[in-house]
Amino acid sequence: MWVLLLIPACAAAAFSCLQLVRVATRADLLDGFGPRPPEAVGIGLYETAYLAGGPGRVVELALVLMAGRGRLHLAHTGWTTVVDPRGRSRLERALIEQIGPEGQCRTGPLRASLAAHPTVREIGDRLARAGLATPETVRRDTSRAVRQVRMALLLCVLLLAASLALAAPGTGDASAAIAWFSLPLILTCGTLLMARVDVHTYTRFAAPAGLEVLRTARVPRQLGHTRDPEQALLTAVAMVGPAALTDERLRAALRT
Template sequence: MWYTEFIIAAALVVLAGLGASTALQRMRRVPYPQGLPGRGLPLLDAAFLAGGPERVADTVIIRMQQEGRLIVSRERLVTLTDGRVQDEVESALIAAAGPAGQRHLDQLRRAVMRSESVQRIGDRLADRGLMRRPDLHRRVVRARRLLWLALLATVALGVLATVSWASRPWQERDTSMPPVFAFFGLLLFGILWLAATKPGKARITPAGVRQLALMRSASNPWRPRTGVGAGSALVLGAVALEGVQALDDEELRAALLARVASLNGPSNSTVFSCSGDSGPTPTWCGAPSDGGSGGSGGSSCGSSSCGSSSGGGCASSSSSCGSSSSSCGSSSSSCGSSSSCGGGSSCGS
C-alpha cells in the first residue's frame, strides 16, 4: 500500500505550506494603517524610505554641516562644533562622536545607522505599511525553504511508492490508479502554494512606492516642513529622496561618495549595509536574503558598512574598516568581515 507514504508527504506539504502562509500574513500585516502621508512626511522618515539607514545618516550629517554644527575635513574626519541637537538621531550622532567630539566619517556613519533611533524610523514606517520588516521577510524565506524540503520529500516518497508498487506481481497491485499520479498532483499543489507565498524582494511596499512617487513627481520639489531652516530645506529634501549626488557642496559630496559610490543602487534602493563585525545585526541592516530588485539591489557586506552593488566579495578583516588611513571606500571589492555574511545571496542580512 502506498497510501502511508502519500499521507506522510501530504502532511509535510500542508504543514510547511501553512507555516509559509502564516509567515507571509505576518509580514504583510499593517499594525497602524494611516494612509499615505502625502508631502508631509518628516525629513528623516523620507530619507529612510528612499534610502534606508545610510540615507538617514548622510542627511543628518549634511544638515548639521550646513548649519555649522559639524565639519567634515578632506581627510574625512568629522569634528563637532556645536552640541545642540534637534532630534534623537542627532543625539545618537553626538554620542557616537565621543567625548572628543571627533571621529572618522565611516565609523560615525556606521554608528548612526546602527543606532536605535534610526532603526525605530524603519519600524515606524513598517507600522504604517510603507515598508516591510526585514526580520519578518527572512521568516517567510525560511518557511518557504521548509516547503521546498517538503516538496523534495514528496518526490522521494513518490518514487519509493511507485517503485514498490511496480515491483509487486500484477495480482497484488492495488486496483486504484498508480501512485505516481497522486504524488504528482500533490507536488503540483505544493508548487502552486510555494508560488502563492512568494514574499517579493522589495522592502518598500506598493504603498511606499506610491508615497515616493508622490513626493518626486510633484511640480514643486519636495522639502521638509519642520525641523529644517528655510535655506537648506530644498537641498535636504533632494538629498533625502535622491541621495548624496544631489548635494551642491562638492567637497562634502566627494567625502560622502568616497564609500557609497559602490553601494547605491536605484534611487529607491534599500540595501541597508550597516551590519557589524560583532554583536547582533540591527533589524534594518543587510539586504533581503533572496537578493533584490525594485526595492533592493545587489548584495550587502559589512563590518564597517562596506559593500558592493553586484560582485564585491567579503574579504577584508573587520578591523581594517573605518580607520583614517584605510577607509572602506573602494568601489569594487573591499567590504566587511566574513562573520557578517548571512543566508541566501546577501551578506549581513
C-alpha cells in the same frame, strides 16, 4: 528508498508554506487599520528617507546633511570627524554622541550603531503607527518566511535529484519519484509566486500608503538648476541614497 526522501521534502514544503501564509495573514490584519494622512504625521526628509531605504538611509541622509553644512568631515579613508559639536536636532545630537568624546570614529561602525539608535527607530515606529511604514516585526517575519519557502524548494530539488540517482533503472521508480515530488515542488513554487504578488510589499520599509507618499516626492533631474539646490540634493539622497551625490569623494566616504 525514494519514499524516505519524499517525506522530509513534503514536510519542509508544507511547514514553510503554512508559516508564510500565517505571516501574510497577520500582515493583512495589521494593514487593515486605516492610515492617517501624511499631513497629520509630518513627512520630512528623514521620514522620506526611512520610507525609501529604512534606518540606513536615514543615517546616510544625516551624514550628508551635516557634512554639507560643515558640521562633519567625511573622509574617503573611512573616518568621520566632528567639526561642530552642537547638534541642531535630536538625530544630529545622537550622531555626535555615537561618534564619542574623541570627536572621530570609523564611518562604517558609526552608521551601524546610529541605525539601531532609539532616535532613528522612533521615526520608523511613528510611521508604522500612522500606517505609512511596515512594522519591523512584520518585515522581519515576512522576509524570514519567504527565505524558508525558498530553502524548502531547494531541499525538494536536491532530494528529487538524490531520489533519481537512487532509483533502480527499468523499474519505474524514477517516474514515480518525479510524479510524487511534483507535489511539494508545485506547492513551494506556487507559494513563492503568491508571495511575489501579495506578500512582497510587506518586505519593504514603506507600506502601500507610504509608497504613495514616496510617489509624490519629486527629485529634480538637474539638481544645479533648482531654486534650492541643497534641498533638492537632500531629497535625492533621501529617495535614492548616496548614488545621487555628485561629489565623488563624498560618495566614496559613504561607501566605506
